[in-house]
Amino acid sequence: MNLQGVGIGRGLALGPVLRMPDPLPEPSDASSGVTADEEKVRAAGALAATAADIRIRGQRAGGAAKDVLEAQAFMAEDPTLRDDVDTRIVAGKTAERAVFEAFAAFRDLLTSMGGYMGERATDLNDVSQRVVANLQGVSAPGVPNPDYPFVLVARDLAPADTALLDLDKVLALVTSDGGPTSHTAILAREKAIVAVVGAPDALQLADGVTVVVDATTGLVTASPTDDEISAARSTMAARAAAAVTPVGPGALADGTLVPLLANLGSVAGAADALAKGAEGVGLFRTEFLFLDSDRAPSVAEQQEKYTQLLTSFAGKKVVVRALDAGADKPLSFLNDEPEENPALGLRGLRALRANESILRDQLSALAAADAATEAELWVMAPMVSTVEETRYFTTLARELGLTTAGVMVEVPAAALLADRILADTDFASIGTNDLTQYTLAADRLLGSVASFQDPWHPAVLRLVGEVGRAGALLGKPVGICGEAAADPALAVVLVGLGATSLSMSPAALADVRAELSRFTLDQAKEFAEIALSANSAVEARVAVAAAASSLTNTTLTESE
Amino acid sequence: MAERTVSIASAHGLHARPASLFVQAVAGSGLAVELTKGDKTLNAASILGVISLGIEHGDEVTLRAEGDGADAVLDELATFLTTDHDA
Numbered sequence: 001m002n003l004q005g006v007g008i009g010r011g012l013a014l015g016p017v018l019r020m021p022d023p024l025p026e027p028s029d030a031s032s033g034v035t036a037d038e039e040k041v042r043a044a045g046a047l048a049a050t051a052a053d054i055r056i057r058g059q060r061a062g063g064a065a066k067d068v069l070e071a072q073a074f075m076a077e078d079p080t081l082r083d084d085v086d087t088r089i090v091a092g093k094t095a096e097r098a099v100f101e102a103f104a105a106f107r108d109l110l111t112s113m114g115g116y117m118g119e120r121a122t123d124l125n126d127v128s129q130r131v132v133a134n135l136q137g138v139s140a141p142g143v144p145n146p147d148y149p150f151v152l153v154a155r156d157l158a159p160a161d162t163a164l165l166d167l168d169k170v171l172a173l174v175t176s177d178g179g180p181t182s183h184t185a186i187l188a189r190e191k192a193i194v195a196v197v198g199a200p201d202a203l204q205l206a207d208g209v210t211v212v213v214d215a216t217t218g219l220v221t222a223s224p225t226d227d228e229i230s231a232a233r234s235t236m237a238a239r240a241a242a243a244v245t246p247v248g249p250g251a252l253a254d255g256t257l258v259p260l261l262a263n264l265g266s267v268a269g270a271a272d273a274l275a276k277g278a279e280g281v282g283l284f285r286t287e288f289l290f291l292d293s294d295r296a297p298s299v300a301e302q303q304e305k306y307t308q309l310l311t312s313f314a315g316k317k318v319v320v321r322a323l324d325a326g327a328d329k330p331l332s333f334l335n336d337e338p339e340e341n342p343a344l345g346l347r348g349l350r351a352l353r354a355n356e357s358i359l360r361d362q363l364s365a366l367a368a369a370d371a372a373t374e375a376e377l378w379v380m381a382p383m384v385s386t387v388e389e390t391r392y393f394t395t396l397a398r399e400l401g402l403t404t405a406g407v408m409v410e411v412p413a414a415a416l417l418a419d420r421i422l423a424d425t426d427f428a429s430i431g432t433n434d435l436t437q438y439t440l441a442a443d444r445l446l447g448s449v450a451s452f453q454d455p456w457h458p459a460v461l462r463l464v465g466e467v468g469r470a471g472a473l474l475g476k477p478v479g480i481c482g483e484a485a486a487d488p489a490l491a492v493v494l495v496g497l498g499a500t501s502l503s504m505s506p507a508a509l510a511d512v513r514a515e516l517s518r519f520t521l522d523q524a525k526e527f528a529e530i531a532l533s534a535n536s537a538v539e540a541r542v543a544v545a546a547a548a549s550s551l552t553n554t555t556l557t558e559s560e
Numbered sequence: 561m562a563e564r565t566v567s568i569a570s571a572h573g574l575h576a577r578p579a580s581l582f583v584q585a586v587a588g589s590g591l592a593v594e595l596t597k598g599d600k601t602l603n604a605a606s607i608l609g610v611i612s613l614g615i616e617h618g619d620e621v622t623l624r625a626e627g628d629g630a631d632a633v634l635d636e637l638a639t640f641l642t643t644d645h646d647a
Contacts, residue, residue: 071577077601078607079606080602081605106612120611124608
């Protein structure tokens, strides 16, 4: 059986399938036939056993996961919850049903409080499922944790699942839902795990079946033949050998420099990015400073973090994005209004303008950190749609002491007017994930429309080309900082469309560097033309792959 | 009955890690401790109860306990609450 999905990166893996267990069905409300006292004993035992089990997992996980799990253990032992469970049992419920209802009541209470408390509702669900599983004598839903390497197959993975995943044992991830920007895909890129997402039949794979997962083609082969297995093994060995080649600056075959930068979400990733050959940071996301709090951090707190970041990249370029809240990452203190279409709502620079003091504080902290360090700091505004917004941000950044200010191009309107936008700012950085979502009108968080979320789409590429042309005309840099830059073949096309630098998860740098070095700028431009003239994302990808392989074959023949 | 009223020092209130540590300290004391914020009083060893009070930085809460060593236990818990665990 072969399954087709969307491959993330270019990895290849071979191993046995393990399925993420399905959530348990809601326990029935039928009475059990045993006495209330017996049910109480069962419930108490299951709650205690679950708390003990969670603590052991916490000690094994360590770090931040340990704190989360320790809190979950206290939830299982909670005396108020226990009283509520007992009351429900006395009223005639089984232990399972009483536990389910008691946790649900607390969950609803927390959800109604919103914000941080609302997020704890997920933890409660997880604890509830574990206690019910213990009572029913079935295995608890959650991430499998065998003592051998495996290919994890799931509907999709939540952050709570992946926090507990032993990545050393995960050979590959295969999901039935979720697109290239799902949490699973982002995790796979960050940690360089082989992944195929959005493969609709993935849930038909049974535990223990051997699969070959090929992210380059997006193909999952179940029960491969001996020939297919040995072909996969030799490809893996060849790639492992290629990965140890020395690292230099990103460049095309003709010597055209294309700086390869890292996308980072915290200061902690700096050393790893440098080790993987990042020439700087093309997108530093600042949300981590804000997400865990119900208020914006002070200028001094922010300055300290930015100083750490800039110190790690002394002498290199660091592009910091102003706080990008909204849609998939709401912040209550920026925008607390429920919105029908958050992706089209008050987010990005729009939300910052509505709370200008937060933007001013952030830019001031950045300017102060810049003055105290040796890195080359650039700042940019997220989700800019108009020339007027461009002027607003650029002027404010300069007023607060920043020397280089630019805008992100994620909205088609900004791409179409790139010549006017770039005239009023220092640089543009194209966020291909949002640009694709807005161009194809497909919610990037929605699995059912994941097939639209493909940056190879010629409409998206044409918009990138508009920005590239404007940049060349005005002599302004145009970077790419979306996931598209991490796809090696697409990276070449983007350079052909006028991108002057590429920023990506550090794990993708080696493959992209290798691919760029195979082609000249003229060839990259030729691929760009081929992709632009295609009718669909799939056609563009296939046509460019064909052109690239015919070029490579010709080169080989000539050199013989 | 011993009683202490304190104001919460942790910058992000009594959520997450501070709440978990507080409940741990209460459970470790071996005494039944009550926590009151406004008109709500609950068992201080209940993490779900503590979280659902939505206790923020600067909020005043009252601790009550009875029995051997109640004063010492409440002193310790009061010290915990008046320390900024998010610093």
